[in-house]
Amino acid sequence: xxxxxxxxxxxxxxxxxxxxxxxxxxxxxxxxxxxxxxxxxxxxxxxxxxxxxxxxxxxxxxxxxxxxxxxxxxxxxxxxxxxxxxxxxxxxxxxxxxxxxxxxxxxxxxxxxxxxxxxx
Amino acid sequence: xxxxxxxxxxxxxxxxxxxxxxxxxxxxxxxxxxxxxxxxxxxxxxxxxxxxxxxxxxxxxxxxxxxxxxxxxxxxxxxxxxxxxxxxxxxxxxxxxxxxxxxxxxxxxxxxxxxxxxxx
Numbered sequence: 001x002x003x004x005x006x007x008x009x010x011x012x013x014x015x016x017x018x019x020x021x022x023x024x025x026x027x028x029x030x031x032x033x034x035x036x037x038x039x040x041x042x043x044x045x046x047x048x049x050x051x052x053x054x055x056x057x058x059x060x061x062x063x064x065x066x067x068x069x070x071x072x073x074x075x076x077x078x079x080x081x082x083x084x085x086x087x088x089x090x091x092x093x094x095x096x097x098x099x100x101x102x103x104x105x106x107x108x109x110x111x112x113x114x115x116x117x118x119x120x
Numbered sequence: 121x122x123x124x125x126x127x128x129x130x131x132x133x134x135x136x137x138x139x140x141x142x143x144x145x146x147x148x149x150x151x152x153x154x155x156x157x158x159x160x161x162x163x164x165x166x167x168x169x170x171x172x173x174x175x176x177x178x179x180x181x182x183x184x185x186x187x188x189x190x191x192x193x194x195x196x197x198x199x200x201x202x203x204x205x206x207x208x209x210x211x212x213x214x215x216x217x218x219x220x221x222x223x224x225x226x227x228x229x230x231x232x233x234x235x236x237x238x239x240x
Contacts, residue, residue, distance in 0.1 A: 004161065004162060004164045006142045006146040018133075019129060022128045023126075026126040042124060042126045044124040092218075099220075104149050
């Protein structure tokens, strides 16, 4: 086995935090952007929590938000930046290496296939 | 799109922290256990850091360690418990859903395949 094969300290802490991972995965999958309310509901975050994490993601230029109106109702549209998409792809690639390569597939003493879903 | 499809707050915080994720992935892949020194080198952790994380993993009964001797040299052997393996498999299953299902595969504006390795 190679040295430091399992050193995952490089996992991007901005994206690794579960709440922000939720936000960026939702935005990555919706390239035309999402409203604040859509992100909040898709990620099951409170308004305050979502605002806090979005501020951090905006500071790092991973997402950008635009305030506008739909009729007379103010609406905030959020989307990922190109740099954010690239950064996220790098992070996901590292996760892929872990789940598809570093964790041996097949029989385990833990039992058979679990079939659990993150959202269950 | 379904509501709360991207709610990842349930990701097990004990296993999600990068240093502990390194440790349990290495131990999961080596079913007969590893020595303290092997884990330290595979995960690129300092002695103090590894001890601290192992204590936490032992408290939660995810790993167990046995102190012994090889000749006259003390050696600590660390292995995952059955409960730990099951808990880890659940966690990995959630990561799999994210990288294989929630993140759309194929063309992205971020560019083509990155081919990055976690350990690069």
